[in-house]
Amino acid sequence: MVVRHLAPLLFFFLFQIVFFNAATAQRNRLDSLREITATHPADTLAMLAYAELCYEYRFVDQDSSLMFAGKGIDLGKRLNFKTGLAQVYSDAAFVYFDKGDFGEAVNLWTSALSIRSELRDTARVASLQMKLGGAQFRMGNYEEALRYQLAALRSYEALKIPTGVAQAYNNVAAVYEHQNHLDKALEYYGNALTIHRSAKNEEAAGTTMINIGNIHFRRKNFPQATIFYKTAMRSFEAGSGAASHYLAICLNNLSEIYVLADKYDSALVFSKRALALRKEIKDYQGTVSSLNMMGRIYSKLRRYNEAELYLLAALDSSSRKGILPEKGKVHLSLYELYRQKSDWKRGLDSYVEYTVIKDSLMNESGRKEIADLQVKYETEKKEQQIALQESALSEKETRIQRDYIIIVGLILTLVLLTVIFVLLRNRQARKAEMAKKESEISVREAYIRASIESQENERKRFARDLHDGMGQWISSLRLILNQIHSAPTDEKKLEALGKSDRIMEEMNREFRSIAFNLMPQTLIQYGLKAAIDEMAARLNTTGKVHFTVAAFNFPSRLIELEEISLYRIVQEWTNNILKYAGATEVSIQLVGHDDENVIMIEDNGTGFDPDGLAIAPGNGWKNIRSRINLVNGAVDVDSSPGQAGTTFTLILPVKTTAKIEDNVEAVTGSKVAR
Numbered sequence: 001m002v003v004r005h006l007a008p009l010l011f012f013f014l015f016q017i018v019f020f021n022a023a024t025a026q027r028n029r030l031d032s033l034r035e036i037t038a039t040h041p042a043d044t045l046a047m048l049a050y051a052e053l054c055y056e057y058r059f060v061d062q063d064s065s066l067m068f069a070g071k072g073i074d075l076g077k078r079l080n081f082k083t084g085l086a087q088v089y090s091d092a093a094f095v096y097f098d099k100g101d102f103g104e105a106v107n108l109w110t111s112a113l114s115i116r117s118e119l120r121d122t123a124r125v126a127s128l129q130m131k132l133g134g135a136q137f138r139m140g141n142y143e144e145a146l147r148y149q150l151a152a153l154r155s156y157e158a159l160k161i162p163t164g165v166a167q168a169y170n171n172v173a174a175v176y177e178h179q180n181h182l183d184k185a186l187e188y189y190g191n192a193l194t195i196h197r198s199a200k201n202e203e204a205a206g207t208t209m210i211n212i213g214n215i216h217f218r219r220k221n222f223p224q225a226t227i228f229y230k231t232a233m234r235s236f237e238a239g240s241g242a243a244s245h246y247l248a249i250c251l252n253n254l255s256e257i258y259v260l261a262d263k264y265d266s267a268l269v270f271s272k273r274a275l276a277l278r279k280e281i282k283d284y285q286g287t288v289s290s291l292n293m294m295g296r297i298y299s300k301l302r303r304y305n306e307a308e309l310y311l312l313a314a315l316d317s318s319s320r321k322g323i324l325p326e327k328g329k330v331h332l333s334l335y336e337l338y339r340q341k342s343d344w345k346r347g348l349d350s351y352v353e354y355t356v357i358k359d360s361l362m363n364e365s366g367r368k369e370i371a372d373l374q375v376k377y378e379t380e381k382k383e384q385q386i387a388l389q390e391s392a393l394s395e396k397e398t399r400i401q402r403d404y405i406i407i408v409g410l411i412l413t414l415v416l417l418t419v420i421f422v423l424l425r426n427r428q429a430r431k432a433e434m435a436k437k438e439s440e441i442s443v444r445e446a447y448i449r450a451s452i453e454s455q456e457n458e459r460k461r462f463a464r465d466l467h468d469g470m471g472q473w474i475s476s477l478r479l480i481l482n483q484i485h486s487a488p489t490d491e492k493k494l495e496a497l498g499k500s501d502r503i504m505e506e507m508n509r510e511f512r513s514i515a516f517n518l519m520p521q522t523l524i525q526y527g528l529k530a531a532i533d534e535m536a537a538r539l540n541t542t543g544k545v546h547f548t549v550a551a552f553n554f555p556s557r558l559i560e561l562e563e564i565s566l567y568r569i570v571q572e573w574t575n576n577i578l579k580y581a582g583a584t585e586v587s588i589q590l591v592g593h594d595d596e597n598v599i600m601i602e603d604n605g606t607g608f609d610p611d612g613l614a615i616a617p618g619n620g621w622k623n624i625r626s627r628i629n630l631v632n633g634a635v636d637v638d639s640s641p642g643q644a645g646t647t648f649t650l651i652l653p654v655k656t657t658a659k660i661e662d663n664v665e666a667v668t669g670s671k672v673a674r
Contacts, residue, residue, distance in 0.1 A: 030056060037071075047075050047084040051444065054091045058098070065095050088116040090128065093135075106132060126164060128157035133171060137178075146175045170208065184217050189215070195636060197611060203243055206235030210249060222257050223598075223651070226605045227636050229254050248277040248286060264300050271297060288326040292333055299337045306335050328357035337441040345657045369616055386512040494600055526604045531567050532588060535574070547586045554590040554597060562652065567601065572624050573648050581605025581646065594654075601648040608646070610637040 033056070036049040057065035063125035069092035085196035093108035113128040133148030149171040155166030169192035177185035189212045196205035207549030213228035230251045236247035239268035250273035258267035270589065275290035291314035311334050318327035331354035338347030376448055529551050536547035558566070577583050583605030591598045613621040631652055639646035 008283065042075070042078075043077060044081050045073055045085060047079060047081050047088075050075065050170065051084060051091060054088060054095070058091065058095055062095050062099060065264075066092060069095070082115045082119060086112045086121075086124070091117070093131070097135060102135045106135045106139075109135065122155060123161070126152050126159065126161075126168075127288075129155060130168060130171060130326065133175075137175060142175055142179055146172065149175060162195050162199055166192045166199075166204065169195070170211070173211065177211075177215065180507075186215055202235040202248070206232040206243075206250075207246055209235070210246060210253075213250075213253065217253065217257070222261065223596075224634070226254065226257055227649075229257075231636075231638075241515055244277050244281045245283060245286075246385075248281075248283065248545045249291075251277070252286075252290065259293075259297060259300070264297050267300075268294070268297050284317065284321045285323050285326060288314050288321070288323055288330070291317065292326070292330050294328075295337065296333050299333070300342060304337065304341050310335075311337060312402055314446055324357060324360070329353050331357065332406075348486070364397060520567070523563060527554070528563045528566055529554060529590060531563075532570060532590070535571065537573070537587065539578075545584060547574075549588045549590075551592075553588040554593040555592055556598075560668045562631050564650065565631050566650070569624050569627050569650060570599065570601065572620055576620055577601075577603050577605060577646075580608075596654060597652045599650040599652075602645070604645055607639040607643040609641050610639055613637065 030053070033049045037046045037053075040046045042047075052067050053068040054065050054072060057068060058370045069088050072088040073085065073092075075081075083449045089108045089112035093112070096102075096108065097105040109128055109132050113125060113132065116128060118123045129148045129152035133152060136142075136145035136148060139508060149168055153165065153168035156168055168190045173185045173188035173192065189208055191206045193205055193212070196202075207353065208233035209228045212227045213232065216225035216228065221343060229465060233250045236243040236250070255267045255270040255274065258264070258270065271290060273291045274286065274295060278286040278290055291310050295307045295309075295311035296350055298304070298310060311330055314330045315334070315585040316624065318324075318330055325430075326651050333352040335347050335354060338344070338350060375413045375531075489666045502640065520531045520534060522534045524582060529549070533549050536549050537546050539545060574586065574588075581603055583603035585604045587600075587602045588603075589598075591600070624635070628650070633650055633652045635651070636649045637646065638649070660662070
């Protein structure tokens with residue numbers, strides 16, 4: 001009993017001691033820094049102390065932080081201590097950024113950037129370019145934001161810092177996404193994803209895949225969004241903390257997709273998992289959102305009692321935590337529920353509450369805008385007064401001729417700087433265009449090499465089949481014909497003729513097999529489904545692997561280039577399964593949609609790491625990628641080392657013949673015969 005009562009007291013005193021020691025250490029550090037500024041008031045040591053004090057007070061007292069920054073800047077200018085000046089400029093900019101004064105933050109970061117550039121401190125130059133891009137983005141200057149983020153990207157690429165390059169790719173993509181340039185955003189998110197995967201940074205790769213999934217969601221391309229959300233989930237399932245937060249986001253997004261598809265049972269499964277995670281990590285706003293989603297789903301399922309329980313729980317939580325926007329959304333969901341139940345009285349009450357909260361939020365936003373306008377007005381008024389005073393002093397102290405010379409000089413300088421800026425920008429644009437063209441040429445050459453190697457291998461195999469198979473049959477037939485001529489009796493001649501007939505049948509089967517491997521006539525005459533059926537039937541005769549083929553709303557015929565490319569892709573992947581997977585069951589499904597056709601190949605063989613396909617020594621995966629690019633398709637391989645089963649998914653958008661022929665010309669460099 002004594003121990004039981006003493007334990008809380010001991011814990012309390014230990015906590016107080018640790019907290020007191022930490023606070024004392026912090027105070028001692030600040031006292032030491034202030035003592036340095038007092039004992040060394042006019043040297044670089046004091047300058048660095050002012051920079052540290054600015055940073056230390058950033059999260060405690062912003063006014064004190066800026067006061068120390070001002071002293072540091074004055075001393076740095078007197079000493080011409082450029083390194084220290086750049087540091088103080090950068091730290092003070094963070095304070096203004098936190099206060100929402102993005103314009104002053106940009107001015108200070110620009111000054112720091114100028115010094116770091118002069119000192120050739122390329123790593124910090126890249127960091128400052130990224131910070132300036134972020135501030136410009138918050139100010140709504142998206143072109144400037146993009147310019148700075150691209151500059152940071154080039155700097156990190158030159159420094160060969162993969163984490164910096166990946167962060168810059170993400171920032172550039174965010175600007176493009178905000179401007180609704182979704183194709184460009186996908187391109188840069190994809191570049192960031194490649195770097196994260198190479199570095200085995202699973203969580204960073206997962207957050208980037210969420211961004212890519214969100215873009216597909218905005219485009220209502222829900223199958224692709226689902227693939228990226230599910231792939232991202234695997235990156236977070238083994239983590240905790242931030243990983244759990246992102247995992248909950250993936251689950252919630254998948255729930256939204258299934259609600260839109262009227263698949264409420266599936267939506268319920270994902271929403272329940274998201275709710276449990278958000279409760280575990282104490283994400284109160286996310287918990288309210290998930291409770292609200294559960295209520296909406298149960299309303300769709302007409303399970304009104306359960307819907308009401310979840311919505312009332314969401315209402316109670318949002319009220320206790322003071323989460324006003326989410327509370328308004330819950331009242332709107334309650335209104336929809338009561339309207340479905342024809343409970344008009346409570347429905348009206350909920351709608352009134354929703355309207356009151358909505359008006360309150362709008363009024364609060366309006367008050368903030370009025371306050372901002374008032375601050376801007378007072379600032380402009382003071383600036384005007386200062387400008388008038390300076391103008392009066394200037395008129396008394398200067399002559400008209402001197403003003404004229406200064407103005408002309410400034411105009412000439414501005415014109416010269418403008419010309420230099422335009423020339424530099426054009427030069428950078430040309431360099432970027434040349435780099436892009438070189439990249440396209442290298443990719444095209446890789447595709448051509450893979451195609452040529454594939455054709456050469458096919459010719460070698462064809463020659464080997466003719467030499468090893470047909471050559472032996474022809475030699476046997478020649479011997480039997482000699483026996484016919486030299487046979488002593490008619491019975492021996494008839495026996496030799498029977499043997500020659502059987503050899504001719506074997507030669508016919510060999511010819512048909514070689515012709516099928518070169519180009520199945522079934523594919524040309526009856527289409528992709530029939531050709532895959534025939535291929536599966538031939539493979540099933542071996543008795544080692546059982547193939548099944550199913551089609552759902554798949555077109556009976558496609559464009560010829562599409563049919564040949566898709567058949568070769570299926571053939572190549574099934575060969576890989578037979579060689580390496582050790583599978584006993586393989587399922588091939590062909591599904592047609594309004595805007596795309598999908599081929600899915602599933603096997604029960606040994607799993608592997610899909611990232612290894614890109615660096616595999618053979619040409620199989622290169623041939624598959626080359627043919628997919630010819631028809632503007634997309635591919636996803638879902639497999640894991642040590643686990644059974646692999647799913648290969650090929651998505652082919654519905655296109656016109658002209659578009660595909662243009663793509664062939666772009667990849668191979670030669671026109672397609674029409």
